[in-house]
Amino acid sequence: MTLFTEDLETTKQFYVDVFQAKSVFEDDNSAVFGFGPTLVNLLRATSAPELVEPAQVGAPDAGARAVYTVGVDDVDAVCAQLAERGIVLLNGPMDRPWGIRTASFRDPAGHIWEIAH
Secondary structure, three states: OEEEEOOHHHHHHHHHHHHOOOEEEEOOOEEEEEEOOEEEEEEEHHHOHHHHOOOOOOOOOOOOOOEEEEEOOOHHHHHHHHHHOOOOEEEEEEEOOOOOEEEEEEOOOOOEEEEEO
16 A cells, blocks of 8 residues: 655654564655555655546545554553554544444554554
8 A cells, every 4th residue: 555645754764663664665755664465655745646647646634534454462552552652542542332442543644543453
């Protein structure tokens, strides 16, 4: 998946610090991280138009359009680790009516991540 960011360096460091992810590829416009078999490509928003034309690249403050979910064994423990890393939660941890415990936070580019068990 490719996520657009206005500040590649800050967003890249966020992924290193929060997810303890290792970059599998980098160039001047992107950084790719491996999450198991999934690759997350952080791409400078200025390089994104050619990927989505004729659609437009949305502004980071245009509102949430997606939530990226990562399964964890203990939502509360992960929330404690996130707090130690300076991450402010958007919500949670909470028990959802459909039986899953979740918490959500935002990366520096505005993408919403959810941890769930």
